Amino acid sequence: MQQKTKFTRFTERSGYAGSAWLLMVVLLIIAGVRAPYLFTGSGIGGFIVNTTPLILVAMAMTVTALVGSNVDLSAGALMIFVNVSLVKFLFDQSIGAPWIVVLLAIGIGVAVQVIQVVIMTVVRIEPIIVTLAAFLALSGLNLVILSRPQGRAPNWLGAWGAGRDIFGPMTLLVIVVIVAWFLFTRTGLFTRIKLVGANERTAFVSGVPVFRTRLVAHVISGVLIGLAGLAYTGFIASGNPTQSATYTLAAVTALVLGGTSLAGGAGGMLGTVPGAIAVSLISFTLSTFPLGLLASFVTQFAYGLILVLALTLGVLVRGIVVRKKRSAVA
Amino acid sequence: MSVQYTYPNEIPVDERSAIVQWISAHRNFVLGAGMLIGLLVVGGFTLPGFVSGLNVRSMLLLGAFLGLASIGQTLVALLGGLDLAIPYIIGSANIALVALIGGGTPVGLSIVVVLVAATLIGLVNGLLSFRLQNQALVVSLGVGFATVGLTQLFTSSNDTMGQTTGAVPRWLGNLASLNGTTFGIPLPPIVLIWIILAIALILVMRSTWFGRSLYALGGNRTAARLARAPERLRWVSVYAISGLFSGVTGIALLGFSGGAFVRVGDPYLFLTVAAVAVGGTSLLGGRGGYGSTLLGVLVLTVLTSLLVGYGLDSNGQQFVLGLLIIPLVAIYARKTPIKYQV
């Protein structure tokens, strides 16, 4: 067996992200043809502002999926929870100092994720049940905290949502997060997250601190969701309690499209980020057609179709690869 | 030459008293019944009119909707899956029926068309879920999403503003609304239908190869295959049944509310899972049954009624129920610690 070149390795390792990149490029072309203003400075800036919350939530879901906590159905509701909490407990009380706002946003995200991981590992309940319960509890609570879209973000945060040119604060946020994540993937801690996700029992018997590793993954997810809540608040410059389900489903679609395995241990941001951009482009592209109210139905249908197709495709491709390797051995 | 040898494990003797043994063998029943009685007592003492005829009737009616929607979820959970398409099929059936009737299709035919479509969607869901095992849950979510999107496209294209309007036949109103009567008895017929279906289902689960093989598959797939349980067929039929009864629930809810509303199914995403879990059907497969779910349905309906009585709106109820599911699942469906999985 000879060593493969770095390039072959890279393409092999990154194959999972293929369909997300493909769909993103196709949609970019369609969007560019339909609405050329997308490729102006303010067009790109506006799109980034629009998409940042989704990218961050989908990234958060990716971390917990990698560590083996399945798909985090609570992520969207948690992001909205951060948003409405900021509005209700800070902005409505005229508190808007950046450090308090950022601290509370991240603090809420981390706290809720830690509670969830403790229930998963210490009480030992299926992750999907825990996040489903959290989704329901949080999306109910969000509407109890704010009964309808209301409130006003402080000026500095509201300015995030301007999106007049490419390099706004939101763009910076996304770049910083992605670079930080890339650096994190070089650490042993990241490897441990993947190993625990790939096979928890193996990791356990090999002396990997399983609980601590899962805790770290969920804390990272909490930080990302906190930032997403912040970005969302900047984007709409107010509070909106009604979008829990929308964001959860869009992010699940991005995650699945991005090729991250819901069984844990495989996948990554290389697929999730273009996946989230593609999902966001779907609604953008549809808005260029005169669909009126139907647009939301088409979007819903498209999400559903992408979920099913991406999963089916993933299984089929995996099956072909395995068969190929088997026949190569025999 | 003599070999001293003692044989281990003679018949294990259970030294606990008969009543303790019975309780431990029927733990989930005892617990569920206890919860139900407790809730009724609390409601009866703190809320005026809680155990009045009207409120009991309304609880039974709401219980019937949840009970019908939970039939599929129970069967799917017995196999070790979850069907998240249920609320979307309910909503789709709800608006599709009105759209069909509004478009001039005879009522009977419309109902048949809706139910067949719901069953087919369940079937597709089952096929895909079986193929994509580990991702079954997200598959069902995707199928549900696609269904509701597509249905709305069809129903909305011929009228305005995404609202679907049409006349709901009167008999459907009687079937499933609070002032409906069954042969003169002041109880909506849907309750009776639910009770009959429940009894039939419990018998089927207990005394047919179909029912027993579900338990086998939920407990040990390989062993079940060796006992000739047809895995794919069961998986697909169970999801198809789930689709069918989601459709039935959607139609019944139309009778209840008198108008079409696509999000009418939304609460059932959680409530069906909760009813299954509260009743004591393990979400990991192989344990429980519709009898357990029945108890779960009653507990949840009484609890909801109690929360409404205390003035919580639907969001508050959702919050409380969301928090409740964790301790309830913790009673029945905790996973084995990793150290004993090695």
Next chain:
Amino acid sequence: MDLGASAATTPPPATGPGAAGPPAIEVRGMHKSFGETRALRGVDFTAFSGEIHAIVGENGSGKSTMAKIISGIFGPDSGTARIFGEEIGNPIEASRAGVATVFQEVLVAETATVAENVFMGMRSEKGTRRSRSWKRERAGELMSDLVGHEIDPDEIVEDLPLAVRQWVTIARAIAREPRVVVFDESTAALDLDGAARLYAEMQRLRDGGACVLVVTHRIAELTSFADRATVLRDGKTVGVVEGAEITLDRLLEMMSGVAPSEDAVRAPAARAVERSAPVLTASAVQVQPAFAPSDLELYPGEIIGFAGLDGQGQSEFIQALTGVAPFASGSVQVHGDTEEPRSIHTLEDAIGARALYISGDRRREGIFTNLSIFENFAMPIYKDEQDFGIIRRRSIMNKFREQSERLSLRAGASTNLITSLSGGNQQKVIIGRVLAQNPRVVALNDPARGVDIRTKRELYQQLDTLAASGAGVVYLSTEIDELVGLCHRVAVFRDGALFTWLEGEQITSDRILGAMFGHLETDFQIEEIMESTHAAEN
């Protein structure tokens, strides 16, 4: 000779060969139960640095449970396990104390690379933090040494053959430079060459001063290289043997608690079989396209034994006979008294022809842990016992009573969970449900796993009775001596196909073992085979 007593009264030596300080492993009075199953019921033993110490015992004697306690997976209910004088609470502490374990199950992170798997969970001790590239290189070297050809450390483990994955788990243990290495049935996925390389590796570790603990029921393989052996039986230590005392007969005797000659109960093979019309024929069956074809004729009244090293095709073959697993080519037919012979391709075919399969892997292929004793009995029968879709519970209940009496099932109420029974009684339920279907052919795949001696003897008697009534029996065992005295003929498998037949007088432990290693002549010593294998390796 009183085996149990003599062993129990011989205390293990307080200090080992040249040992200073506490022994590498010291286990005292260890008990451990899992629900109703009492896995360990008083185990004592001591192992020292610089020795290969074997823990032997039949399946279900508690060896694996003990290996897991020593590795810190879980703790004992009572008693202690000390590694260099310290008690171990979890795998991380075990790893810190210098323990590395290769488990029976091939435990790998499937979606991670070889290098990541090899260095999984290794703590970066002060100043020894290694770079990624160093780890990749080291993993590549280690793996190539062990496997015998180059292995790319960046390969995803999922894409590698099972044997190579097993080597990944072995490399993981060796990479830690352990002071105590536990090998729990680690040759299972390896071929003969691989096993020999592993033995050489064990000796290298021993010579380097490590304590090598080999947990196995395949005792033939270790007689040549183990320094000491502790024998377990039904969760208890029954004795320790050293050096030249470690012989096949001696170990077998201690493991079963019965001198081989004394085993009078087991003599079905004495019953003559008339070989005129076979009940089952397999012609030119290839379990996989790459393997040679095998033929077999099973006659009414006959008990055929299947033997072979792990993974030589015998398990696939027995599954092919009963439609449990598909086979590549050839034909399997079951012959009735009057009707046309029936071809077996699927499970339905086999059950229709009443050629039935019994697995020894109860947890995976046999029982439904979520269901009652009665349900476990009834599940395979339901399909044939229904009127208009309603199952005939009463009729099945009668069969259950009949079979539980016949097999003297020791159980509480039939509505109790199957897990309330001991391994032996669980196996009786499984055998009962097969007998209730009036089998023409019964194929048993290592059914004595985790079953106590009394139940085993009862099983042999039941099979004899069954065969005497005209059925054919195929019996695969991973414990060679099970086949002796039970079988009329023994088929030994090698390289995926039937290698040779042994018959009558030829059926001895030594002959079967020799054939498993590819020797056909009668006069040889096990030690010679092992040595020649080692020589071939070096």
